[in-house]
Amino acid sequence: MKYKKRTPVTKITIQDVALAAGVSPATVSKVLNAVPYVSAETESRVRAAMDRLNYRPSSIARSLKIKSTSTLGLITNDLEGVFTMSMMRGVEEVATQQGFSVFLCNSYGEAERERAHLLVLMDKHIDGVILLNGFRVGERPAPALPVGNIPVVYLFQYTHELAVPSIIPDDFGGAVMGTQHLLDCGHRRIGVINGPANYEATHERLKGYRQTLEAAGIPFDPALIRAGKWYESSGYALAHELMSQPNPPDALFCMSDSLAVGAMSALRERRLRVPDDISIVGFDNRAFAAHQTPPLTTVLLPLVEMGRLAGELLLQAIQTGQQTGEIHRVPCQFIQRASTRLTA
Amino acid sequence: MKYKKRTPVTKITIQDVALAAGVSPATVSKVLNAVPYVSAETESRVRAAMDRLNYRPSSIARSLKIKSTSTLGLITNDLEGVFTMSMMRGVEEVATQQGFSVFLCNSYGEAERERAHLLVLMDKHIDGVILLNGFRVGERPAPALPVGNIPVVYLFQYTHELAVPSIIPDDFGGAVMGTQHLLDCGHRRIGVINGPANYEATHERLKGYRQTLEAAGIPFDPALIRAGKWYESSGYALAHELMSQPNPPDALFCMSDSLAVGAMSALRERRLRVPDDISIVGFDNRAFAAHQTPPLTTVLLPLVEMGRLAGELLLQAIQTGQQTGEIHRVPCQFIQRASTRLTA
DNA sequence: ACATCATAGTAAATCGATTTACGGTCATTA
């Protein structure tokens, strides 16, 4: 049990550096900010003084003057959500590139907390906020900003009501890709295992499936469609349901990888081989999709890319002071693996 | 596509409020900080002016003067780790209570990033840092602070080398609880399915098991011990291994809930009923433990409590300017559910 | 030789709060 009395650390200021380098604080500030008109000789003297004194500029003082903290806020409904982290990584990537930090806040889905976080963030003078949420149809958009007005972008949720950019995946397009691939493989009876109806994504994806089918001249058969929760257990149960019909599907399009995993275990129980007897396509491209047997063909939800776009749009809004209320649909990406194959 | 030109928002300052209330800025500051010697009448006039103008004090300006940002940094190796979020919740809870915010950073396990985050946090003048990591034996502790010296606490990892408080679970004690419970149930051949040897926890837990056994006069039998990864698949495989021995165990102590779930499915395959034919105890108390059939008896890893303690110790260090290098072992908690029962 | 201009550097104001030291009131006490 050692004790450590922290020394009062007389913070090195720009003044100290100036003194040590024999110049004025203004000059030190210039080299800090790469402002022209300081001679190479002076600059190196200042630089030397800086690291001799181990100087680190106070971003607080800087922020006070220039009115920017170089910090973005990111408030999420569910920090533990399976998609959250990937989007955050995208945001952080572009933020870091431009010298911004990201202040993460978890609202645990409570409007109260979200408001409180927003308030604190604004008091801290962050430059902009990303509101990150899973969206459900009928749910009202996140509350308008409580005070002031700083740039905001909606991520993984959207709104028409605010003049704020929204970023969502192109679920429709993703479903088109998955369906088209199964058609290309030669399948004609493609079953669908979908998620719950209170997610807008489920409707978009079903629409993509349906339109692709119809474009190929194949009639839509409601008997091939099932919906449940997003999880494995639903996939398992619904696959059994679909396959025990008189005229069962020859391919399954599962609207989440979890559903697909559940479905695969049902198929295994029915002694159906994937992809020899039946093809299966997932959605999301979760990490585990690649490690299934067989590795799952799936549609990638462009989470990192969405995060990047959110960061870019926000940074742009901060710099230009303008933002538009557009809805950006980021395209999905088809990932071919081994759970599908050309039929004879 | 609506356009929104953000108005330049002339920030309301303490001056404006002072003017509006007909007092000096100093007086406004006093009511803001609940400093005595301002008359009730004046105070209410100031308060009125504040919310008439919708005033929010600039925490930047405040921080510059008082040299405290009321912000804690929390750097984690793995934001997605299954235990991380619970600990964070604990930290945030006590921080919020005392008016502090928590700045979350993910180092993705890279020392480089950790250092970078640390630097940024210090530049932002946060008041203290929590370093949150899963620890493995032989791994060196997180790097010493790069610059300055602000209070630090280690969470879910420990060090003797720095005069910094560490907080870890009492794995030994947890294992004692689990083992004792199985003994109390009447079991005498208790199998162990452990995690990998490069986690210190596995050794502590095995020690707890062994000492409890020996205290009860039961000899330690190495044939009953298995170790693998922390995951379900290991639990499944190792349970089969243990149960196919000539003299199989009559109870299983799995050192993670995932291992226990895997083990239970192996037991199911062997037509052994839990808890009628064999008892099983998990470790961690993950969310899914309660939803198994039967619900899993387990040992709770006190993550939230650990987070709280980390927050308290850090806040304390910030306030007193002193910290000790103690290692705090937070007790586990035994959670009785239905996967164990008294044997005849 | 003189005006012009590019370059280097500085003094001082500023950002928005907090805090110290001090100046009035007014009631109480000697």
Added chain:
DNA sequence: TAATGACCGTAAATCGATTTACTATGATGT
């Protein structure tokens, strides 16, 4: 009546940077 002291309020310095406006110097062009 004068001194004391408890209250209430303010002026001004301060935190650590940035930035504007200005000065000085030397080079260039005519």
